[in-house]
């Protein structure tokens with residue numbers, strides 16, 4: 603495990619020192635048996651000791667150690683403090699009442715955030731209507747409908763209370779955070795001050811959904827400022843939600859054009875999935891069959907991955923690389939650590955490629971740019 607992952611985990615697991623210590627003890631043992639990494643092990647111990655000393659000294663002084671997240675401009679903590687102090691309350695009320703009517707909302711908001719931020723940064727371009735807007739791209743079919751209607755309702759309320767102030771990009775981020783909490787995740791801080799973009803082009807949509815290799819995915823996240831720890835953690839979002847059979851049919855029937863199923867899949871699970879997804883089926887299946895219908899976070903995601911019972915090929919690839927495998931084992935053993943780290947990585951996801959300064963605008967209606 604690389605030093606930067608170690609430092610980040612120290613920061614994120616600040617709330618449970620014992621847990622952090624166990625994590626590093628485990629880490630050190632693993633590294634000691636791996637002779638090629640002996641040098642790195644001693645560096646890890648130095649980091650561990652200084653981090654624990656720091657956390658302890660903060661605790662002695664009664665100061666809460668916080669994970670540090672560098673905020674890219676124009677983000678601030680509590681950006682709307684004066685201009686719209688109750689923004690978070692308005693968003694939460696609307697998300698909560700919609701979620702009570704339809705539990706799929708949490709999964710949809712998480713995917714909406716991922717989609718918006720990964721196309722050309724978190725600028726709410728995915729919300730814009732238009733004959734060739736991002737919404738029309740086939741990869742985005744699943745996010746149409748409910749989440750966009752909820753965003754419209756939130757925006758309507760906000761325009762009544764604080765006209766022209768809160769960006770649609772911030773609304774997506776706040777709504778995704780509230781949805782994560784409602785689905786049993788832990789709360790995380792969402793800095794605000796994002797600006798809305800004024801273009802949306804379907805052909806820019808390069809969201810990877812299907813048959814992608816692990817190295818490609820890591821690269822795809824890295825150029826957006828996230829690393830392997832974030833990837834392995836955010837894929838845990840697949841503990842809730844559904845997929846169409848077409849995204850897994852290659853794994854079931856013709857993996858890498860071999861005419862055979864994915865050899866990494868547990869044979870019993872393969873038979874179960876083949877029953878639900880016969881060839882050319884347009885059925886939907888749960889991304890995590892153990893917790894699917896509840897639409898809540900569940901401990902079972904990483905254990906399924908470790909037991910070769912992941913539904914999506916991308917999730918199964920977590921075990922193909924040693925570092926991500928170790929992270930998955932950690933999360934399987936310590937679900938709370940996953941939940942905390944998930945929040946941290948969601949904050950980072952929401953900081954991707956923001957419009958700087960006063961570029962962009964604050965849309966009055968999230969579906970259209972202001973000058974139309």
Ligand code: HEM
Nearest residue numbers: 709710712713716744810811836839843844845846849916
């Ligand atoms: C390389 C990265 C990723 C790949 C390859 C991927 C792949 C997929 C696929 C194939 C689906 C099914 C979509 C459909 O049938 O229309 C899906 C759904 C979903 N993804 Fe991902 N995903 C990735 C990253 C993420 C991230 C970063 C998140 C955010 C935490 C996320 C959260 C979700 C959720 C919650 C769903 C279920 C949506 C629903 O049921 O409405 N995914 N993903």
